[in-house]
């Protein structure tokens with residue numbers, strides 16, 4: 001087990017693509033850290049630099065307090081699970097798992113013990129003699145995990161290991177990965193572009209965008225206190241609604257206003273915003289914090305809009321409302337019926353309002 | 365086929381049978397001719413059933429050779445052995461060299477890598493016949509005339525095989541190489557433990573092709589060897605036909621042809637399972 005420390009790590013690919021830009025990141029011992037970001041943001045590149053599969057252009061990477069910039073992948077004491085599993089097709093499951101140990105000249109009975117142990121943990125004991133071709137996707141996935149586990153490495157690296165599985169198996173494997181981590185306690189770094197996967201698996205999530213780190217923290221912190229509009233929009237499903245508002249003082253209260261939007265800023269938030277009359281900002285409010293109001297609700301704190309589309313998901317409905325040019329999504333009770341073009345009022349949960357600087361996007 | 369109609373099946377079988385007959389009949393006639401006395405097959409009608417000379421003809425040919433001056437009393441087994449050595453060295457050598465060349469081109473970044481590839485690729489257009497004079501000069505200057513080395517070395521480089529291996533290696537996912545690297549396998553171990561086993565079907569297919577290629581070499585051995593010690597079967601047959609003043613001993617020639625056909629056929633039969641696999645599927 002070990003910490004991984006990145007200091008100002010950057011990567012420029014031959015050809016000039018700057019995939020990672022000055023990332024500084026501490027990954028604590030035993031944590032399950034998820035690198036999350038949209039496609040092409042450089043998360044695989046970052047992981048592969050930690051693995052030693054890509055050279056590090058600038059900065060240093062430390063694993064267990066040792067600088068590993070120039071250390072071969074095999075000597076970094078790490079194990080990696082690839083997206084397409086990368087099992088050796090001509091070797092049996094047993095040999096796939098044993099290969100790395102054999103190359104390290106581990107004694108035969110020790111190899112046998114470790115492979116059998118891993119096979120038991122992952123419930124693949126029955127397939128040890130089979131070739132990968134004769135396994136289902138989920139079973140291959142386990143073998144790939146097994147190959148990482150037998151090595152007993154200091155750090156596990158995962159690059160979107162679940163993306164080739166179907167939705168149901170993905171959920172099941174996600175839970176198992178989590179259990180496995182609790183059991184082994186090995187520092188794990190996990191790359192994904194799926195925010196649900198990141199939220200459920202990680203005890204720390206690193207949100208990346210265009211080669212830079214946007215925010216690092218526990219999943220709920222990212223959800224409740226996003227550092228900027230990018231993180232706010234990336235985490236949560238359906239994504240947070242945004243609207244451009246300006247502040248005005250009215251009857252001693254601070255009000256955020258736009259066409260068809262009028263929201264009283266609660267006191268703690270107001271203090272954070274400070275002197276603000278005339279200032280503009282981006283209002284962020286999650287669909288789950290928007291309620292369809294009853295007709296007699298408080299009119300001073302509401303958003304009025306016209307229903308565009310209703311999506312029925314079973315447990316809830318998603319109502320798309322056009323409020324003065326802003327398309328807002330609200331989660332609604334599935335039993336309530338809406339007609340298209342019906343005018344409704346939405347009331348936001350005052351505790352769950354977010355305001356961001358209109359130019360930088362940083363949270364206020 | 366989706367439909368099963370009896371007359372369609374019949375038609376298919378008849379067509380196939382005609383095809384087989386067309387290929388097999390000349391071979392049968394060759395075999396029949398090799399079992400008769402010369403005078404029997406030179407008079408019409410030519411026999412269609414084996415004669416009495418089978419053992420006599422074949423044993424004389426194999427163990428003492430023809431007495432005529434150009435074939436020079438070299439027993440056929442000696443020529444067969446020469447051909448076999450030549451074909452094996454060529455086939456194995458070509459595979460080893462092109463495997464390693466393709467490995468270098470695909471998995472290593474070295475200066476002028478693509479230039480090297482294109483140079484190899486361009487030699488596809490230069491078969492032995494085109495460069496035969498300079499090649500002969502080089503081999504002669506190196507003192508390799510009349511030796512197995514001289515027979516084989518100039519034929520060892522193979523652009524075709526290098527290209528085939530390269531194409532195959534490119535289909536092997538990069539992650540496999542990376543996984544092996546994480547598993548502590550250096551380049552050579554990766555080649556031996558991963559790439560080689562994955563290439564078996566390709567190697568078998570190439571071996572069949574290259575062995576036949578080597579076995580059928582004619583022009584190069586003819587130029588290269590003056591010593592009868594190194595005469596190959598294909599050369600030998602040509603010498604048996606090329607006799608002055610008399611008729612060739614046709615039954616003996618036919619027997620030599622039949623014998624010369626056997627090793628390539630044997631190779632194909634033994635390796636055909638892999639051969640077909642190697643041509644149609646890439647196992648990943």
Ligand SMILES: Nc1ncnc2c1ncn2[C@@H]1O[C@H](COP(=O)(O)OP(=O)(O)OP(=O)(O)O)[C@@H](O)[C@H]1O
Nearest residue numbers: 013015017019038039040041042043044045046193
């Ligand atoms: N070998 C390479 N050479 C040049 N550019 C590369 C190379 N590999 C990746 N890139 C570029 O670097 C950037 C980051 O790529 P990376 O693979 O790290 O993205 P990612 O976050 O893993 O995306 P995804 O979710 O699609 O896997 C991309 O713009 C990509 O085009």
Ligand SMILES: [Mg+2]
Nearest residue numbers: 043044045159
């Ligand atoms: Mg990626």
